[in-house]
Amino acid sequence: MNPPLLSVERLQIDAEGARGAAPTPILRGVSFVVQPGETVGVLGASGSGKTSLALSLLGLLPPALTARGRVLFEGHELLAASRGARRALRGRRLSIVFQEPLTALNPRMRVGVQVAEMACAHGERDARRAMQGAVDMLGRVGLAEAEVRAQRYPHELSGGERQRVLLAMALLLDPALLIADEPTSALDVTVQAQVLQLLHAQQRERGMALLLVSHDLGVIATSCERTIVLHDGLVVEDVPTHQFLSAPEHAQARALVDAVRPAVRSA
């Protein structure tokens, strides 16, 4: 078997204790792998460390949080890599779609420029070509009238459109792994479904791996091949999704499935 795209080994994240108090563990030794092109769901209640996990993979943890362990991505040891090396990977090989489409975009910058900036951050010198690439990508993620919309500011777009802008940004440079941190939680249900469909269409088209982080079992059940359940800073379940839905082993996972069973069955 080929080496995995991403391999997380005994990842621990600690929050700095206040005034000499012992640090609070957020993740207590998490291990899992993601194969190229695979879709993996990370499921957990709020506060289970899902978002910290996603941020630590990108090296964007807030200063008060420290990560230990090993994270291998395309042969790079991420936690040991230099800041420059990690920055070169961010956005180009490893990108993320954030939760809040309103606050995740700079209110003072046209959305097209914000997308084009992704290319400029990774060596594109020609601003016009970067902008053209951004407009193309906005069109491919289904933003109507991309040429015109690219000149708009974030507040002039709807929540779903903003999420598409963020997705265009994340997909622009054809990353090998896309992390989606609650990509649909801030959207209403119909838009949610559209965005998820779009995510999967783009994923199939590019053969990209997707790590979908969510507290929403429905989202993960309908879209992920494999499900990882985080509880209390540990991985309590790591199985194919159908197996997880029919026979969850861990008590917490069982509780999650039972809570939404009718909805999942009908899905």
Next chain:
Amino acid sequence: MTRQLVARLLHAIAVCAVVATSVFVLLQFAPGDPFATALDGADVPPSVRAEGRARYGFDLPPGERFARWTGALVRGELGYSASRHRAVADVVGDALPRTLLLVGVALVLGFAAGVGIALVQTRHHRRWQDRLFGVLTLGGVAMPEFLVALLAMTWLGARWRLFPVAGIGSLGDAAAWPVWERIVDLLWHLALPAGALALAVASRVARHQRAALLGVMREDYIRTARAKGLGEWNVIVRHALPNAIGPVIALLGLALPSLVGGAVLIERIFGWPGMGLTLFDALLARDYPLILAAVLLATLLAVVARTVTEAVAEFVVPRRAREP
């Protein structure tokens, strides 16, 4: 837009009217008049002073003098400066450009330096660069401008002889010099007074700008910018600064009156013949028309500056915030 402009104009006129009236009233309560000191010596008979007062109308009741002065003001006449033996308009015409140069250079230098310092502090948040500038700008805010001016004058001027300690130009036949030499000479004389004023501006701007930047650095879109793989300087300058600079520009407008006040002291210390020094001399000489004109002009300057910075700040604030 037009309505706003008219409203602001009316507001400015009202402020000037209130200031003019208050200064006139306050001067009535101050002891003395131009003739209390102008004709020096105890041997000047009281009748001579009385004659002078009568000639210039100082024996009239205050109400009538106020009416005469405002009447002249409306006709665009500022009066005659007894202490300078020139029309007030001419005195002001000479002095005002010099003050505008001094304050303008100090403002631009101080603003640029302050924003630059705040950017460095944000880039190196909680490291030694941040702490060092934190202490320095606190010192700059706490230290009175005249102390900075005197220290600069003593060390940079007198001890090390890098800059002239006073005046606006070197002695000699300046008119015969080439233009660029005159400009260099002017800037050379400007360095210490403008530097002393700029230091105070830079310190205040840096402290406010740093706080505003650090607030913005916690926003989600900063995280997005970092997730793109942008370098930290790019993140700060392209994404944080445009969202953090609006309030600081507005602050600049509010700080301008105190800057003009600071300029009075600085001009006095460095013998810079601008409005500040003119006002100072006019006060000592009880040159009422000149005092009133100077104060009125300073008020006008402050009002105009505030209106302009408000307009600029409104243009610069995040677009989201302007949504209803």
